[in-house]
Amino acid sequence: MGKDVGTWTWFHKLASPPHFYRIAGRMIPWFAVPAAILIVASTYGGLVMAPADYQQKDAFRIIYVHVPAAWLSLMCYMTMASAAAVGLIWRIKLAHALAAASAPIGASFTLVTLVAGSLWGKPMWGTWWTWDARLTSELILLFLYLGYMALRSAFDDLTRADRASAVLALVGVVNVPIIHFSVVWWNSLHQGSTVLRKGGPAMPAEMLWPLLVGALGYTFLYAALACIRVRGEVLIRERNASWLKELEAA
Amino acid sequence: MEHFLSMGGYGPYIWSAYGFGAVVALWNIWSALHLQREALERARRRLAMGRSEENDHGTR
Numbered sequence: 382m383g384k385d386v387g388t389w390t391w392f393h394k395l396a397s398p399p400h401f402y403r404i405a406g407r408m409i410p411w412f413a414v415p416a417a418i419l420i421v422a423s424t425y426g427g428l429v430m431a432p433a434d435y436q437q438k439d440a441f442r443i444i445y446v447h448v449p450a451a452w453l454s455l456m457c458y459m460t461m462a463s464a465a466a467v468g469l470i471w472r473i474k475l476a477h478a479l480a481a482a483s484a485p486i487g488a489s490f491t492l493v494t495l496v497a498g499s500l501w502g503k504p505m506w507g508t509w510w511t512w513d514a515r516l517t518s519e520l521i522l523l524f525l526y527l528g529y530m531a532l533r534s535a536f537d538d539l540t541r542a543d544r545a546s547a548v549l550a551l552v553g554v555v556n557v558p559i560i561h562f563s564v565v566w567w568n569s570l571h572q573g574s575t576v577l578r579k580g581g582p583a584m585p586a587e588m589l590w591p592l593l594v595g596a597l598g599y600t601f602l603y604a605a606l607a608c609i610r611v612r613g614e615v616l617i618r619e620r621n622a623s624w625l626k627e628l629e630a631a
Numbered sequence: 632m633e634h635f636l637s638m639g640g641y642g643p644y645i646w647s648a649y650g651f652g653a654v655v656a657l658w659n660i661w662s663a664l665h666l667q668r669e670a671l672e673r674a675r676r677r678l679a680m681g682r683s684e685e686n687d688h689g690t691r
Contacts, residue, residue: 440638440644442638442641443644443648486659486663492655493651493652496651500644500645500651501644503644602659606659606660609663609666610663613667613671621677625674
């Protein structure tokens with residue numbers, strides 16, 4: 382018993398399903414409200430306040446959907462894979478629950494990234510799709526999410542589903558740096574980084590802020606959605622636990 | 632207004648992208664709430680049955 386006792390009680394309390402279930406429920410509005418405000422602000426900033434691009438004219442406004450969705454698709458995958466690793470190593474059910482909760486969110490926003498990118502590609506590149514490194518690796522990300530979900534549904538036993546899908550999630554992490562650096566490593570048709578680059582963002586402030594606000598808004602949206610979904614996943618995993626009775630009373 | 636909607640001729644592409652993003656965001660909200668409610672409902676039913684039967688495979 383040392384001075385760490387306080388920290389560990391806190392951690393164990395948080396990691397206990399009934400406590401986590403309650404905390405996650407209480408956190409939802411704290412994520413959902415900022416998400417709504419930030420996404421509305423970003424949309425207004427991107428569609429109305431930002432000036433048209435000198436090269437791409439108004440078509441560039443699609444980035445305010447495309448880039449935050451792409452950010453979410455990668456951030457969500459890293460969260461899912463990290464949670465899966467924690468679940469595998471320390472056998473924490475809650476971590477598996479978070480990984481399982483993240484997959485459908487990530488998959489849907491990967492689809493948004495691809496569709497919005499395609500809708501930008503048609504007028505700008507003259508094609509809906511090309512087998513370019515960036516586009517292909519993002520498509521593989523979608524398949525990883527879908528494969529993860531398909532693998533989960535192939536098991537009747539939830540514990541085995543959690544463990545098998547966690548391995549797949551971890552293997553798929555290889556794809557994340559490939560997506561990010563694809564525009565550097567290969568001669569890609571996709572433009573290079575505009576925001577995360579050496580020497581700071583290559584974009585005027587009135588174009589940049591809606592993009593950053595949008596990425597932050599999508600992050601909050603992910604957090605809100607994950608809180609709701611993870612509660613469902615916890616309930617599914619804890620369906621025989623006695624604390625569910627207290628839930629009934631509440 | 633019409634000028635704003637046309638987006639310099641890129642209107643159909645831009646509005647489709649924003650529309651699809653909105654639809655997916657709304658689907659996510661619906662789907663998350665649905666999963667949570669469904670799981671809660673199943674837990675309630677199970678409690679009501681006195682957890683006698685183990686025939687529920689979780690359906691996932």
